[in-house]
Amino acid sequence: MLIFILMIFSPYVYSKNKIEIISLTGLVITKSNDKDIIDICKKWNLSKEDVNNIFNISREYDYSPYSSFYQTPCDINGKVKINNEIWDFYINGGGVITLKSNNIEKFLGCESKKCETFFILPFDGMNP
Structure with a gap:
């Protein structure tokens, strides 16, 4: 039972996959009225x-x-190979990663303290 609980709640569940970053397409900025966040995004x-x-x-x-x-x-976009499947990825500056391949969509979230250096707005569960 303990092993099952650890598997379900482990923040590193996704790391068991074989991952190869194929390419980084680059930064995509969506229109926003918040000039400060746009400047940070750039x-x-x-x-x-x-x-x-x-x-x-x-x-x-x-x-x-x-x-x-x-x-x-x-978002920073690119292509990744996960377990020999090619996926398009979209990493949002808030820590959500969307993966798309052949009409399939998967979602990842970077919640760990280790994630903070990578993102503009680190995860806090949306707590003010």
């Missing part, structure tokens, strides 16, 4: 190594976790 950058670390410390959700994470008007 400076946000992730390397392939950063993206690999994010995938390894994020956890997979069975649903879209957007209500638990802050959203920014910027």
Whole structure:
């Protein structure tokens, strides 16, 4: 029973997969009236190594976790191979990662303290 609980609640569940970052397409900024966050977005950058670390410390959700994470008007996009499947990824500055492949969508969230250096708005469960 304890092993089952640890598997369910481990923040590193996704790290068991074989992950290879194929490419970083770049930064995409959506229109926003918040000039300050746009300025921060323009400076946000992730390397392939950063993206690999994010995938390894994020956890997979069975649903879209957007209500638990802050959203920014910027994403870093690219392609990743996970267990020999190619996925498009969209990493939002608030810590949510969306994966898309062949009409399938998966969601990851980076909740760990280790994630804070990678994101504009680190995870706090949307607590003020």
